[in-house]
Amino acid sequence: MQRNDPLKSIALAYISLRVNLSLEGHTERRSDGATLAASGAPVASLNAVISPDLEPDAKTMETLAGSEALAGLPWSMHVRGLPKAGVIDVARRHGLTHTTELPLMIRHPQAGQPAAGNGVLVRPVDGDEMTVYARTLADGFGVPHEAFALFANPALADTEGFTFYLAESDGELVGTGMAAVQGDLLGVFNIGVLPRHRRQGHGRAITTEIVRAHYATGATTAYLYSSPMGESVYAAAGFKEEEVLTMFTAPS
Structure with missing residues (x-):
């Protein structure tokens, strides 16, 4: 059951802007909102697999992470909060072993x-x-x-x-x-x-x-x-x- 998630609208807005930044790159979006947005830039943060959910589906993240669009590019995986074991395992299988926590700050x-x-x-x-x-x-x-x-x-x-x-x-x-x-x-x-x-x-x-x-x-x-x-x-x-x-x- 999907729990109350008042910040999901912000997560979805963030994904939309990442897609729009990838004008000359490659994007894929799954039914649960998980998205691959590869801009093609030589910067890992600008080629990303992103989930809008607090509990991302590891299989979906694995599928997106295996996209040929990421081949040869530095890339990253973005998840909300502190990731659970399934997502951590996906990241490790793809060599993404360094983590950075970026505070989401809101002005209401x-x-x-x-x-x-x-x-x-x-x-x-x-x-x-x-x-x-x-x-x-x-x-x-x-x-x-x-x-x-x-x-x-x-x-x-x-x-x-x-x-x-x-x-x-x-x-x-x-x-x-x-x-x-x-x-x-x-x-x-x-x-x-x-x-x-x-x-x-x-x-x-x-x-x-x-x-x-x-x-x-x-x-x-x-x-x-x-x-x-x-x-x-x-x-x-x-x-x-x-x-x-x-x-x-x-x-x-």
């Missing part, structure tokens, strides 16, 4: 409209600027530009529900953000600040301005998956941890 409607940020200009970009966006994103996360080359695709800027943001201070690029809206849910992703502009409140300002923009157009609940380093930033913007996402990857 009762938190209201957040206060304005620190004066950073956070502006949406169109397809013509996606190359700049992708490079700035990679620099903010400290990875090679090819790692996030998929974000240079101009078609992403026209994908329904997606908005990509560049942040500027005194006319200079300082960081990036991304919004993924589905119904009244706002997913906040790709919050990255260039190294020389860190520790100035820009991460919180970018997050806050994205929330403000989309709350003004109908979103009521915002969510994100934080790195441990970012938790305090998002907590200051009104987000609270309510679950974890466990990501299995091959050891580096």
Whole structure:
């Protein structure tokens, strides 16, 4: 019997955005919502087998994990909460023995409209600027530009529900953000600040301005998956941890 699961709508929204990011890759979705979303990027987190259920079906996860679409790609398996033995066994059979817990942080409607940020200009970009966006994103996360080359695709800027943001201070690029809206849910992703502009409140300002923009157009609940380093930033913007996402990857 399916137990009450108030956060499943967020899990499903997360899966939908992963599918939409895989414009030039491969996706498969099973009847229980378990999904393979392989973007083709050389980053394990961007090629994933994901379940929206608190108790994923291990056989389904095994089937998706065996897809030829993952051959030759770094990839990952994402499950909610602390995984049970069956899923752990699937991951191990495929060499995914390293785990990372990413806090799911949510900003509920009762938190209201957040206060304005620190004066950073956070502006949406169109397809013509996606190359700049992708490079700035990679620099903010400290990875090679090819790692996030998929974000240079101009078609992403026209994908329904997606908005990509560049942040500027005194006319200079300082960081990036991304919004993924589905119904009244706002997913906040790709919050990255260039190294020389860190520790100035820009991460919180970018997050806050994205929330403000989309709350003004109908979103009521915002969510994100934080790195441990970012938790305090998002907590200051009104987000609270309510679950974890466990990501299995091959050891580096």
